Every structure is written in structure tokens, then in C-alpha cells.
Amino acid sequence: xxxxxxxxxxxxxxxxxxxxxxxxxxxxxxxxxxxxxxxxxxxxxxxxxxxxxxxxxxxxxxxxxxxxxxxxxxxxxxxxxxxxxxxxxxxxxxxxxxxxxxxxxxxxxxxxxxxxxxxxxxxxxxxxxxxxxxxxxxxxxxxxxxxxxxxxxxxxxxxxxxxxxxxxxxxxxxxxxxxxxxxxxxxxxxxxxxxxxxxxxxxxxxxxxxxxxxxxxxxxxxxxxxxxxxxxxxxxxxxxxxxxxxxxxxxxxxxxxxxxxxxxxxxxxxxxxxxxxxxxxxxxxxxxxxxxxxxxxxxxxxxxxxxxxxxxxxxxxxxxxxxxxxxxxxxxxxxxxxxxxxxxxxxxxxxxxxxxxxxxxxxxxxxxxxxxxxxxxxxxxxxxxxxxxxxxxxxxxxxxxxxxxxxxxxxxxxxxxxxxxxxxxxxxxxxxxxxxxxxxxxxxxxxxxxxxxxxxxxxxxxxxxxxxxxxxxxxxxxxxxxxxxxxxxxxxxxxxxxxxxxxxxxxxxxxxxxxxxxxxxxxxxxxxxxxxxxxxxxxxxxxxxxxxxxxxxxxxxxxxxxxxxxxxxxxxxxxxxxxxxxxxxx
Amino acid sequence: xxxxxxxxxxxxxxxxxxxxxxxxxxxxxxxxxxxxxxxxxxxxxxxxxxxxxxxxxxxxxxxxxxxxxxxxxxxxxxxxxxxxxxxxxxxxxxxxxxxxxxxxxxxxxxxxxxxxxxxxxx
Numbered sequence: 115x116x117x118x119x120x121x122x123x124x125x126x127x128x129x130x131x132x133x134x135x136x137x138x139x140x141x142x143x144x145x146x147x148x149x150x151x152x153x154x155x156x157x158x159x160x161x162x163x164x165x166x167x168x169x170x171x172x173x174x175x176x177x178x179x180x181x182x183x184x185x186x187x188x189x190x191x192x193x194x195x196x197x198x199x200x201x202x203x204x205x206x207x208x209x210x211x212x213x214x215x216x217x218x219x220x221x222x223x224x225x226x227x228x229x230x231x232x233x234x235x236x237x238x239x240x241x242x243x244x245x246x247x248x249x250x251x252x253x254x255x256x257x258x259x260x261x262x263x264x265x266x267x268x269x270x271x272x273x274x275x276x277x278x279x280x281x282x283x284x285x286x287x288x289x290x291x292x293x294x295x296x297x298x299x300x301x302x303x304x305x306x307x308x309x310x311x312x313x314x315x316x317x318x319x320x321x322x323x324x325x326x327x328x329x330x331x332x333x334x335x336x337x338x339x340x341x342x343x344x345x346x347x348x349x350x351x352x353x354x355x356x357x358x359x360x361x362x363x364x365x366x367x368x369x370x371x372x373x374x375x376x377x378x379x380x381x382x383x384x385x386x387x388x389x390x391x392x393x394x395x396x397x398x399x400x401x402x403x404x405x406x407x408x409x410x411x412x413x414x415x416x417x418x419x420x421x422x423x424x425x426x427x428x429x430x431x432x433x434x435x436x437x438x439x440x441x442x443x444x445x446x447x448x449x450x451x452x453x454x455x456x457x458x459x460x461x462x463x464x465x466x467x468x469x470x471x472x473x474x475x476x477x478x479x480x481x482x483x484x485x486x487x488x489x490x491x492x493x494x495x496x497x498x499x500x501x502x503x504x505x506x507x508x509x510x511x512x513x514x515x516x517x518x519x520x521x522x523x524x525x526x527x528x529x530x531x532x533x534x535x536x537x538x539x540x541x542x543x544x545x546x547x548x549x550x551x552x553x554x555x556x557x558x559x560x561x562x563x564x565x566x567x568x569x570x571x572x573x574x575x576x577x578x579x580x581x582x583x584x585x586x587x588x589x590x591x592x593x594x595x596x597x598x599x600x601x602x603x604x605x606x607x608x609x610x611x612x613x614x615x616x617x618x619x620x621x622x623x624x625x626x627x628x629x630x631x632x633x634x635x636x637x638x639x640x641x642x643x644x645x646x647x648x649x650x651x652x653x654x655x656x657x658x659x660x661x662x663x664x665x666x667x668x669x670x671x672x673x674x675x676x677x678x679x680x681x682x683x684x685x686x687x688x689x690x691x692x693x694x695x696x697x698x699x700x
Numbered sequence: 701x702x703x704x705x706x707x708x709x710x711x712x713x714x715x716x717x718x719x720x721x722x723x724x725x726x727x728x729x730x731x732x733x734x735x736x737x738x739x740x741x742x743x744x745x746x747x748x749x750x751x752x753x754x755x756x757x758x759x760x761x762x763x764x765x766x767x768x769x770x771x772x773x774x775x776x777x778x779x780x781x782x783x784x785x786x787x788x789x790x791x792x793x794x795x796x797x798x799x800x801x802x803x804x805x806x807x808x809x810x811x812x813x814x815x816x817x818x819x820x821x822x
Contacts, residue, residue: 153749154746154749155746155749155750155753156749156752156753156756166744168740168743168744176736177736177739177740177743178735178736178739181790196787196790196791197791224786228785229785229786229787229788230785230786230787231785231786
């Protein structure tokens with residue numbers, strides 16, 4: 115399902131650069147690459163002939179100029195301040211072929227004749243390689259993200275709190291008020307008052323009966339029933355089950371053609387949001403799902419995450435028969451499942467020998483995260499340590515890191531960290547034409563409307579024929595800003611302004627509504643691998659509710675914070691509606 | 701009765717804040733270092749790089765970098781992407797950039813440089 119996008123948008127070289135390249139062989143900047151020095155505090159690349167060189171202008175002897183350039187042809191250094199005096203320009207005019215220079219403090223190529231920056235792919239690759247080598251060499255065993263700390267060691271996400279779009283809650287306009295009154299029947303009026311529970315639970319809360327180890331299904335269904343864009347889609351009658359069945363019955367006429375998980379979802383939404391508070395038995399739904407996922411049809415407990423994935427696939431499959439719609443899940447145009455959950459992951463693989471990077475994009479409906487192998491990320495096994503016996507001095511590598519406790523953000527940081535692949539995992543480099551050791555880094559190219567994070571708590575080893583569950587607590591935030599994990603952030607902090615395939619990423623990132631997400635559902639698992647129970651916590655207007663099969667109760671947020679998260683659902687903040695206090699008033 | 705000394709400054713670029721008056725009598729004994737010498741000392745000890753990183757962080761925090769980026773974008777949009785060079789941008793935003801650096805930041809950097817020079821004075 116992956117597509118290679120190597121459409122590098124490189125700026126056109128100026129005529130002086132072209133002439134320079136043609137005169138100086140296939141590797142015109144080779145000698146320059148030996149002068150690349152990476153400086154410790156910020157990991158920035160500079161050009162120095164000797165490591166301790168203090169560059170100064172050959173004409174005026176000044177070292178305190180803000181822009182000093184070294185001529186690539188003759189290595190002489192000159193200052194450049196175009197309106198006052200530019201000894202670099204003087205030099206370039208005096209000797210033909212000496213127009214190309216390099217900024218000694220920024221390691222960026224410059225054409226003195228054009229007065230503008232120029233780019234060379236090989237040179238930039240060499241700079242990035244030097245920065246990478248420097249960063250990985252200084253990575254401590256605690257696994258701190260040296261790759262991403264190339265700017266002043268502080269995390270950008272703590273400093274940038276600028277929202278691009280102001281958050282405004284939705285209010286119906288006058289037209290919508292009218293149509294609400296004319297064409298709808300209030301579900302909750304005086305005659306239905308007996309159905310309203312005394313605890314005044316919000317709309318759409320209905321327990322789901324356990325049909326025999328079906329809590330894996332109930333927990334996911336509760337989360338989906340309250341996934342804002344999904345809920346709005348079905349309650350907005352965007353998939354009408356009567357119309358759909360009528361249409362399909364006419365086309366194929368066989369019983370199988372009427373299998374449509376979206377129709378079953380529609381029926382479920384209708385039942386749960388009907389106002390009837392008595393627990394509902396999703397038997398029809400279970401039966402439909404069994405028909406779709408025959409291999410998972412049994413009375414045994416299933417994995418909630420597997421159910422979630424197969425459900426989305428089931429909804430998608432149905433739509434595939436509609437040829438008019440685009441089929442690519444990445445765009446989200448194919449079906450509501452992908453429209454809501456599908457994001458795009460970007461994978462950059464860099465050859466450690468020549469610096470050539472290949473980029474691939476893959477759609478994904480969720481992100482599966484590994485829990486840290488050890489507490490606090492230290493190299494030693496800490497299974498004997500309990501939460502109380504932490505040595506904060508030793509375990510804290512950074513003052514703002516929450517010592518010893520696994521966090522969702524920590525998992526995401528590790529997910530987007532540049533990782534050196536082992537020597538047994540050499541990947542083929544297009545430039546070197548052989549398998550080389552590589553550096554791989556994941557990042558998020560496009561955020562979905564709803565981000566689902568799946569914590570890999572179940573380890574199945576087919577070799578040892580055993581499975582085990584990882585019970586370690588994972589801390590997760592109620593509000594999450596995904597900006598630091600976007601491709602634009604990850605690549606910018608790693609590459610600076612080198613020409614690397616951004617593919618117009620910059621523009622797309624600025625078009626994104628927001629990177630802020632709100633938690634609205636947590637699926638938790640308690641118990642053992644073979645005898646466990648799933649429970650879902652739902653959050654509506656800052657109030658938490660526990661959905662335990664047929665029982666829905668209001669709970670304190672501290673219960674949720676302490677729960678063992680297995681799947682966490684975050685929705686884009688602009689879609690997270692706060693329910694009004696009055697229910698069912700018009 | 702104190703002599704008034706002025707640090708020798710080579711006016712090599714746009715306006716700088718006025719030099720601070722010396723506070724100790726020690727300066728009268730030793731020759732005041734030139735800007736060149738100070739600069740070299742800062743570079744060779746690695747202090748300049750550290751100060752630059754600190755400055756970058758401060759400018760980022762207060763939104764100055766975002767402002768400069770916005771100015772560059774606006775200028776580029778007006779002129780057309782292919783009609784703008786690095787030199788143009790430097791020329792256009794340098795005065796605005798220098799003018800909008802907060803005084804507190806200037807004071808902090810100046811203090812650090814003074815402290816560094818005092819600690820390494822021979």
C-alpha cells in the first residue's frame with residue numbers, strides 16, 4: 115500500500131552554479147565536505163579549514179562580521195554586507211569562476227554574483243550526515259532524543275503555544291433552528307419521561323449487554339458511538355440503512371450482498387441514541403461482524419484492537435463496490451471509516467554511508483506504540499524497582515522528563531525518533547547500489563480527524579509459543595498537541611533548511627486546522643491475557659463515564675488517569691463539542 | 701574623580717546600543733580590549749556559540765523568529781517568489797529585526813558577555 119514520492123522540489127541552480135559544476139567534475143564540493151564541523155551546543159554545522167580556525171575577512175581582517183563566506187574555489191574567506199561593503203562580492207567579480215561561496219557559520223552555499231542562496235544535493239546530504247553522526251555519537255544510553263534536540267536542547271513544543279485557528283464551539287444558525295423544529299420529533303418529551311434515568315446521563319448512553327465474552331466488542335462500540343465525526347455521520351443520516359439495503363438488494367439480489375457493516379452501525383446508532391436507556395444487545399451486529407471476519411468468529415474473547423481494525427476494514431470493503439469514489443485510504447475519500455481515522459505516516463530511510471534518503475508514505479488508521487522496555491529508559495533492567503524506590507538524580511536525564519513513568523508522549527517521541535537499524539537489517543541504497551546500514555525515522559505527514567493510539571500490551575511469540583501481557587502503567591494526557599510528531603517538525607529539527615524532500619509539506623502543515631487533540635475515549639484492559647475484561651471510559655464535556663458492558667456510571671477523572679490504557683482515542687479539538695447543559699430543549 | 705573610558709568600537713554595521721560605562725577602577729590599569737579581541741576570545745572559548753544558542757532560544761520564546769518569518773513571507777509574496785534573494789531579505793528585515801529585539805534580552809546577553817570577560821580577565 116506504500117507509494118514512493120521522491121518528487122524533490124529543488125530550486126533551479128543559478129547559471130554561475132551550473133558553470134561551476136561543469137568545470138569542477140562530478141563532486142565539486144568534495145573538498146568542502148572535509149571542512150564540515152558540527153558544533154556541540156546546538157549541533158549546527160559550520161565550515162572551518164582547521165577545527166580551531168577563527169574565520170576573518172581576507173581583505174579587512176574583521177572576524178566580527180555577521181556574514182562571512184569562504185570561496186569554494188580558493189578557500190579564501192571574505193565578509194559580505196551588500197550595502198556597506200562586500201569583500202566577497204569584490205572577490206567574485208575579480209576572478210571568474212569564484213562566484214560560489216559557502217557561509218562559514220551556517221554551511222550554506224551562496225552565489226556572490228546573484229546575491230542568493232544556492233543548493234547542491236550532495237553537499238546538503240554530507241552536512242546532514244555529519245550532523246547525524248555527531249548526534250548519534252553523543253546520544254547517551256538513556257536514549258534521550260539527541261536527534262531532535264539539535265536546537266538548544268529544549269523541546270519546541272513547550273515553547274510554541276500558538277494556535278492557528280481559534281477554537282469556537284458550534285451553535286446552530288437560524289436556518290438550522292427552524293429545520294430542527296419543523297422536521298424532527300423530540301425524543302425526550304413528557305411522554306417519554308419515564309425512560310430518562312434519574313442520573314440524567316448525556317444523550318446516547320446505553321449499556322451493551324455482554325453476549326458471552328463480547329466485552330472486546332462492547333468496549334470498541336462504545337468508543338465509536340461517541341467518536342464525534344462518526345457519530346455525526348450516522349446521526350446525520352449519511353448512511354441510511356433502509357436506502358442502502360434497498361439499493362443493494364436490487365443490484366445483487368443475494369443474501370450476502372446485504373451484508374453491510376455500515377448499515378449495522380446505523381442501526382446501532384439509532385438504537386443507542388433513541389432515548390431508551392435499557393441495555394441493548396448488539397446481537398445482529400455481532401452476527402454481521404462474524405460473517406465479515408470469519409476467522410475471528412468464535413465464543414472466545416478476542417482482542418479489542420483486532421476487532422477495531424476489522425470493523426474499519428468491513429466498512430471500507432462495502433464502499434469499494436461504489437466505483438465512483440476514490441479508493442485511496444490516505445485521502446479519506448473512500449469511506450467514513452478512513453475519513454475519520456486515516457492519517458498518513460512518513461518514513462525516511464537514510465543511508466549511513468552516502469546520506470541518500472528515501473521517503474515513503476503509508477496510510478494508517480491508528481498508531482501502535484511499544485511500551486518502554488525498561489523504566490526510565492536506563493540500560494539496566496529495572497524489574498526489581500518499584501515506583502517508590504526511584505533514584506531521581508540518577509534516572510532523570512532531563513529536568514522536564516517525568517522520571518520513570520512511561521507516558522504516551524514518551525512513546526510518541528520514541529516512535530518518531532531516528533533509529534539506527536541493526537547491521538542485520540541493512541537496506542538497499544539507490545545511490546550506493548548495495549545494502550547499507552541505515553537510519554530510519556517515522557513522522558506523521560497528515561493527522562487524522564481521530565487519532566487512535568494502541569498500546570502493545572499483548573506480546574505473542576510464535577517461537578516460544580507463548581503470549582504475555584505487559585501490565586505496566588502508561589500515563590496519558592487529556593489534551594495532546596501532535597505538532598512535534600509531524601513530518602514538518604521532525605524534519606525541520608533534524609535537517610534545518612537543507613534541501614530535503616519537503617514536497618510542499620510546509621504549505622500543507624500551515625493549512626492544517628490544528629494539531630491539538632482532546633481525549634474522548636479510553637479502552638482499558640484488566641486481568642490476565644486469557645481471563646481479562648475490557649472497559650471503556652468516555653469523556654463528555656469534562657465529565658467521565660465508565661462503560662462496563664451493560665452498566666454505565668459516572669466516575670471521577672482520577673479513576674481514568676489511574677486506569678491501564680490499552681487504546682486511547684483523541685479527536686481534533688475543533689471537533690470536540692461540549693454538550694450543552696440542557697438536554698433535548700429546542 | 702573617575703576617568704571616563706569608552707570601549708573602542710569599530711562601527712562596522714547598523715546602529716548599536718551605546719556602550720555601557722565601566723564600573724570598576726580595574727579598567728584604568730589594563731588596556732581596554734578591542735571588539736576584535738573580545739570577539740576572538742568569545743569564539744575560541746566556545747562562549748560565542750553558547751551565547752548564540754541562548755539567543756536563539758530567547759528569540760524563539762518571545763516570538764521574534766516567527767515575526768521575522770512572517771515579514772519574509774509577506775515580502776516574498778509581494779515581490780514574487782522568484783524575484784527575491786537572500787540579500788534582499790537580509791536588507792529588508794535587518795532594521796526591523798534589530799529594532800524589535802526586547803531590551804531585556806539585550807541586557808541579558810550584555811550581562812553574560814561582561815561576566816564572561818570578567819571571569820577570563822588576566
